[in-house]
Amino acid sequence: MIEVLRSGALNTIQDLGRSAMMRWGVGRGGAMDPLALRVGNLLVGNPPGEAGIEVAIFPFQLRFDAACAFAVTGAARASLDGIGLPPNWAAPAEPGQVLTLEPVAQGVFAYVCFGGGVDAPVVLGGRGTDLKSGLGGIDGKPLARGQTLKLRAPPARSAMPTHGIGLSAAALSEARSTTDPPCLRFIPAAEWDEFPDEAAERFVSNPWTVGRQVNRQGYRLEGLELRRAGGRDLLSHGIVPGVIQVPPDGRPIIQMVEANTCGGYPKLGVVIDVDLALLAQRRSGQTVTFRGVGWEEAMAARRGLERQLRGIETALRLMSGRNGSPPRTA
Amino acid sequence: MAKSSLLGLDAMLFDPAGADFDDVMQARIWGLGHELQNLPWVLEAVPGMNNLTVVFDALALRPAEVAEAIEALWRRQEPFTAQGRLVEAPTIYGGDVGEDLAELARRAGISVEEAVRRHADPSYSVAAVGAMPGFVYLSGLHPSLAWPRLGTPRASAPAGAVIIGGAQTGIMPITAPTGWRLIGHSSLRLFDADGDEPALLRPGDRLKFTVQDILA
Numbered sequence: 001m002i003e004v005l006r007s008g009a010l011n012t013i014q015d016l017g018r019s020a021m022m023r024w025g026v027g028r029g030g031a032m033d034p035l036a037l038r039v040g041n042l043l044v045g046n047p048p049g050e051a052g053i054e055v056a057i058f059p060f061q062l063r064f065d066a067a068c069a070f071a072v073t074g075a076a077r078a079s080l081d082g083i084g085l086p087p088n089w090a091a092p093a094e095p096g097q098v099l100t101l102e103p104v105a106q107g108v109f110a111y112v113c114f115g116g117g118v119d120a121p122v123v124l125g126g127r128g129t130d131l132k133s134g135l136g137g138i139d140g141k142p143l144a145r146g147q148t149l150k151l152r153a154p155p156a157r158s159a160m161p162t163h164g165i166g167l168s169a170a171a172l173s174e175a176r177s178t179t180d181p182p183c184l185r186f187i188p189a190a191e192w193d194e195f196p197d198e199a200a201e202r203f204v205s206n207p208w209t210v211g212r213q214v215n216r217q218g219y220r221l222e223g224l225e226l227r228r229a230g231g232r233d234l235l236s237h238g239i240v241p242g243v244i245q246v247p248p249d250g251r252p253i254i255q256m257v258e259a260n261t262c263g264g265y266p267k268l269g270v271v272i273d274v275d276l277a278l279l280a281q282r283r284s285g286q287t288v289t290f291r292g293v294g295w296e297e298a299m300a301a302r303r304g305l306e307r308q309l310r311g312i313e314t315a316l317r318l319m320s321g322r323n324g325s326p327p328r329t330a
Numbered sequence: 331m332a333k334s335s336l337l338g339l340d341a342m343l344f345d346p347a348g349a350d351f352d353d354v355m356q357a358r359i360w361g362l363g364h365e366l367q368n369l370p371w372v373l374e375a376v377p378g379m380n381n382l383t384v385v386f387d388a389l390a391l392r393p394a395e396v397a398e399a400i401e402a403l404w405r406r407q408e409p410f411t412a413q414g415r416l417v418e419a420p421t422i423y424g425g426d427v428g429e430d431l432a433e434l435a436r437r438a439g440i441s442v443e444e445a446v447r448r449h450a451d452p453s454y455s456v457a458a459v460g461a462m463p464g465f466v467y468l469s470g471l472h473p474s475l476a477w478p479r480l481g482t483p484r485a486s487a488p489a490g491a492v493i494i495g496g497a498q499t500g501i502m503p504i505t506a507p508t509g510w511r512l513i514g515h516s517s518l519r520l521f522d523a524d525g526d527e528p529a530l531l532r533p534g535d536r537l538k539f540t541v542q543d544i545l546a
Contacts, residue, residue: 020374020385024529025463025503025521123523133463133504135523190335190343235347236467238376238383238460240338262378262460262467270338295393298339 001065002114002149005098008057010216012129013120013137013149014111016049021124022261028241029130029258032056032109032216032280034273035305036074039172040113042313043071043090043165045320050117050152051127053143055110058103062112064093068151069115072099075107075281089166107281116151132217132258165319171312176305181207181287182278185301186244186269188292194231195246195268202226203268207287208252214284216258221288225250228266239263242271244290254279272298274305334397340373340388344400347380351497353469354409355380356457360533361410365403371396377458377533379467412534416453419492419501419518419537423449425545427491428514430477432546434494438474446544448472449499449513456535464503464521464529468537471499483509490515492539514539 014037017030031037031054038048053060055076064070071090072078078085079100080093090113093099101110120127120137129137138147177183192200202224211220226246239245243255245265254271255263256279269292271279279288293301337343344362346355359377366375366382371390376383386396423446424431435445454468461467476497484507487493491502495510502508503520516539520530531537 022374022376022383022385023459024527025460025465026528124528132506135463187336187338189337190333190345232349235351235379235381236458236461237343237345237378237381238337238341240341240383240385242338260461261376262458262465267337270336272339295336295339299388302339 003063004143004145004147005063006059006061007143007145009142010056011060011143012054013051013118014054014128015051015126017128018124018126025261026124027259027261030128032257033074033277035277037111040071040073040111042316044069044113044115046117051120052111052113055101056108058101060101063098066095068093071113074110075104076101076110077104086166089164091164108283114151116153119150119152176278181289183289183291184271184275184279185291185293186271187298188269189267191266192268194228196229199226204290207289209287210282210284212284216256218256219254221252234264236262236264242276244268272301274301334400336393340385342384342396345381351379357409358407362404362407379458414535416536419516419539420542421492421514421516421539422542423514423544428512430511431513434513448475450539450541453536453538456531456533458533459529462503466500466531468499471497477511479509483507487512492516
């Protein structure tokens with residue numbers, strides 16, 4: 001069992017979200033940075049989609065009541081009983097040990113994964129917390145101080161790493177933009193052609209600043225104003241995470257994982273999944289740029305990310321073998 | 331003209347809509363959705379308002395093939411005759427939640443009672459389900475009650491709020507921000523995550539507001 005000692009209103013149980021629930025008005029949800037969650041799970045020997053804790057409010061602190069393997073990935077500086085841990089690191093914890101996550105200069109979301117995964121009921125195909133709708137996680141709510149969490153299948157002691165195990169930042173960045181500011185790839189959507197050339201040119205040639213209104217539902221961007229040239233008013237239609245909407249005020253909003261499943265604003269495009277997490281990790285005041293891509297390139301990017309994750313999984317299996325743990329099976 | 335466009339890597343938006351919402355076209359959209367839902371490469375086919383979002387298996391089919399398949403089905407698509415249920419929504423008009431009711435009547439140049447009568451009279455058609463869990467887009471609002479959305483959405487409207495946005499009316503299934511106007515409160519529960527079907531209403535169902543009370 002795990003006891004939450006310190007937390008905040010945006011720290012939640014998350015997995016990789018729900019699929020095919022749009023017909024009920026339920027969105028994908030899940031981790032804002034799915035790659036970080038998947039890597040955290042791989043580090044502790046879990047399947048990549050096990051539920052972990054998404055931390056956005058720091059400091060976050062928990063105590064282990066039983067021995068357990070854990071990993072911390074994403075944007076945080078972690079320490080176990082006050083001893084600092086390297087980034088993207090998994091280690092065994094003993095009963096009574098306290099894990100603390102502090103904020104770092106770059107990034108927004110960090111993830112704590114546990115061997116076995118966090119036990120929360122499966123609601124509509126997912127364990128993740130949908131804060132907007134109040135479903136998933138534990139009673140649809142953020143984690144609170146004093147709350148205890150169970151693990152689904154605490155692994156046998158022999159399966160835990162006996163020492164720490166980690167990944168370099170380079171191992172995680174291969175499939176995504178490493179430029180500063182990051183360049184987000186998007187597939188143009190229905191109304192792209194209804195924006196005049198100069199507006200389209202402005203969108204892709206200027207940096208955009210992440211505004212103050214950011215949450216799991218959407219990120220407002222600030223920069224130039226984009227005006228659509230005519231075009232009919234749109235009736236409500238399906239939207240997905242990554243959609244770049246342009247409301248009448250001309251300032252784009254990027255729909256994030258907890259977005260509504262229907263909307264009515266004109267759409268410039270859809271940021272590809274691989275890059276949406278890069279935006280998620282940008283703070284208010286930081287910038288991003290955009291580049292339009294075709295479906296083929298977006299597909300190649302997704303395949304690249306999956307290949308990279310398989311590489312990480314293989315490497316971890318070999319490393320944990322060297323540590324004397326039995327080889328893990330997928 | 332029918333038009334398909336990519337909505338990211340795995341979704342296609344099929345949008346044959348004209349300038350105004352059309353109930354007959356919506357019945358064809360329901361039919362198209364049902365047919366597509368049975369195809370192996372379709373993960374989900376979700377009706378919007380005179381449009382359809384198709385989430386497809388991007389490893390099985392390429393976008394051009396998806397668009398072609400949707401448009402071929404559409405050309406011969408008949409309106410779907412829904413065996414819809416009629417559900418009643420007991421509603422208290424006005425009051426704290428329905429703070430815009432008096433203004434709605436004033437805009438229409440009618441009494442509050444008449445505004446309520448016009449709102450509660452029709453049997454609305456559930457055109458689409460979406461946006462929020464269990465939220466329904468209803469068609470059939472009396473034209474005199476249409477009211478453009480707020481320029482700046484209000485920060486929060488409570489679950490159960492009966493709302494009007496443009497030519498549509500609905501009920502808030504959760505407490506959330508909305509740009510729609512608030513005219514009352516209904517005890518009807520639109521969503522139950524633990525139910526066999528989590529949303530109470532499906533496209534093609536009908537909904538009728540019943541007047542429990544009118545508060546000044």
